[in-house]
Amino acid sequence: MSDESERGLYERIYRVVAQVPRGMVATYGDIAAIVGGCDARTVGYALNEIPKRREGDMPWQRIINSQGGISTRGVRQRELLEAEGIAFDARDRVPLARYRWPGPSAEDAAAQGLNALPAADADDGAEQLRLF
DNA sequence: CAGATGACTCCCA
């Protein structure tokens, strides 16, 4: 009983990851915020333990770190993303301001017991934009 | 239950 599909938190993480649309990305922190009850690190741990059965269904490659970079060890994650139309910048990073998944709609989030992202704007860039 | 492990993130030098 309780096969891996009933594991708990990780299962919730997988579910959110599976919702990231093709051609977009999400950060570990974003997934953690949406799932709630865990942090970016936990998301990374969960993705590392994806059941083989799910690999074909799990767009794990769309989850990147907060810098828009790839944290996987030796996997060709970049190629998978480029195949979806995601372009990397000269520093080998994904422009989060452009490809970052804004999270599930408030309705979807509520229906699935998830949280909506507060304001997934590029705060590291937007803050510098405040005019006087 | 304690220890080890692992696809993170932030801060400081």
Add this chain to the structure above:
DNA sequence: CTGGGAGCCATCT
């Protein structure tokens, strides 16, 4: 930019 250290959580031995 690089490097080191701390904080955090779930799961397996």
